[in-house]
Amino acid sequence: MTDTLTSREDTHELLRFATAGSVDDGKSTLIGRLLFDSKSLFDDQWDAVEAVSAGRGDEYTDLALLTDGLRSEREQGITIDVAYRYFSTPERKFIIADTPGHIQYTRNMVTGASTADLALILVDARKGLVEQSRRHAFLCSLLRVPHMVLCVNKMDLVDYDEAVFKQIENEFKAFATKLEVPDLTVVPISALKGDNVVHRSENMPWFQGPSLLHHLEKVHIASDRNLVDVRFPVQHVIRPHSSDNHDYRGYAGQIASGVMKPGDEVMVLPSGFTSRIASIETADGTLDEAFPPLSVTVRLEDELDVSRGDMLCRPGNQPRVAQDIEAMVCWMDESRPLRLRGKYAIKHTTADARAVVKDVQYQLDVNTLHRDETANELKLNEIGRVTLRTTKPLLCDDYRRNRSTGGFIIIDESDNRTVGAGIIV
């Protein structure tokens, strides 16, 4: 690397994680504690929460007030949307996508999980696994969140009993084997008392694993990215139209996967023409190699007709070029269901297309994983397997291999709302 990326003093890595659970599970308390103990909570934020809590006559300061940002949420005491929180430690910077846990917010959970490196699922040690825990685990596995942490919370209320923890751990692991969960860690905690959140707990000497924060700081995420399959969706063509840069033509975009180097032979899809990478540029200079998630500008040795929505790949490793798409779809619109033969707009990588629903194969019960094959529509928060026919080929991969080229959103063309999310299978 020749540019300033390496010279920046700040080498914190970024970890995005999604938390799932309800207020009852102690999720807000846990997030409050992570923010508070990492000194990411400011005095005036704390004072404001304390004042509101005292004004309502709460017995203790309600940390949920920190994350519940909208008036209706505070009034109803519920979380209705994804909230993003930030904190950092000397090791890493963290972005928390804090999602509500109830079934009517499945779409928010899916949204939060779509960009997460890690999912944190909370259960109450007194209650053990409940329907909601299984649903969260399933959604995280569907969205291919690479790391999962099960926090068995409120251990203080079961006398820090190892047997209680072990039983929940075993039950969850048995369930997780039915899903695709590449990496699972289970931690017994008390968010209220702070056990195993930031520091190892002295109340649970039987637990040999790291504290939750230690795990978040150390979990290896660099290998989660796909560095094998070169996929560069062209986002924007840069043509300066100035005398200095008369013939300049660069393809701007963010590398979805793979490693690109100058001199590499590349193929442009859908045209199929090949060329070589002349240079990989940024405003700070040229790069010897580029990889996700860098935003760069690629110049080719040959003058080809390349535009937004096209994709650069290696000739020997190409995505599928498909108009018949099999996908798991999560429906997100309350006003209208996904309908058989319904027509929608699709956004996939940097490409736009239109699609018609050819078949609804089944609707999946996210609690029991039962398939209802009689379904012919998907309502709000329902997930099902559908077949789509697109107006033009999508340059795609299976989502399980590539989260960037395997996901798409569905848009209702009448009002431009995002009504669904699709995962190519």
Place this chain on the structure above:
Amino acid sequence: MSDYRISHTAALEAEAIFIFREVAATCQRPVLLFSGGKDSIVMLHLAQKAFAPAPIPFPVMHVDTGQNFAEVIDYRDRRVAETGVQLIVASVQDAIDRGMVTEPPDGTRNRIQTPVLLEAAEKYQFDALFGGARRDEEKARAKERVFSFRDDFGQWDPKNQRPELWNLYNGRVHPGEQIRVFPLSNWTELDVWRYIGSESIPLPEVYFASEREVVDRGGMLYAVNEFIQVREGETVFKETVRYRTVGDANLTAGVRSEATTIEEIIAEVEVTRVTERGATRGDDKTSEAAMEDRKREGYF
């Protein structure tokens, strides 16, 4: 770099550049809201990097309350000249003179910026407006999308936001509607300062500590200037202060500080215990939902 890792600052930069390019490629008439504050300065810098070596393919717009720090306006004009970008000024004073808005009795123009902004957006038919808001600033903002849809009246409906998955942003609008786009959504105050430091981005002088004549109002230190007149019973004293945020000169308070370089500011921000809005902004103190209410009306 053999392990293909990048720092979080580089990741945030890559994300912001992606967002700028996505808007330029998919929206008809984007505009960057530029106030001369540090967040909009960082945005302008990122926009330059996103399209280099081509110029920024959209204009910048300043909703000018007429109550700015003079150094900030000087800085604005200098930066605009350097970048060669077109500057549109939407003047609140002009709107008051035309009778389109009425100045509140207390003289604060924060809230009457909104109709001026919306009028200018309609006049120039902007369908995408870049704003420098960050989710760490305020809890209503913590729930706002990167691409935030506004209806014909510029209103934000927090309960009816478009789901935002992966990096697939939906910027589609009908004529008259807009998307507000926030490329710095995932940045914190510290990220912004560190980025300014690592990129050596010049800032207006008000961001650095110097001795100023101030008055204490409710624990906040306001520098005496043409907009902050000393009231009866107030004592003027000298204090070394800097500004953590730069809004209207009559609403923005300074913080006690000795920091005269970016490095010193970063060191202070790293240990501060008060949010920047809590420490410096009179306009956010009105109520628990002050920001949410302004945003619903079409505020930045």
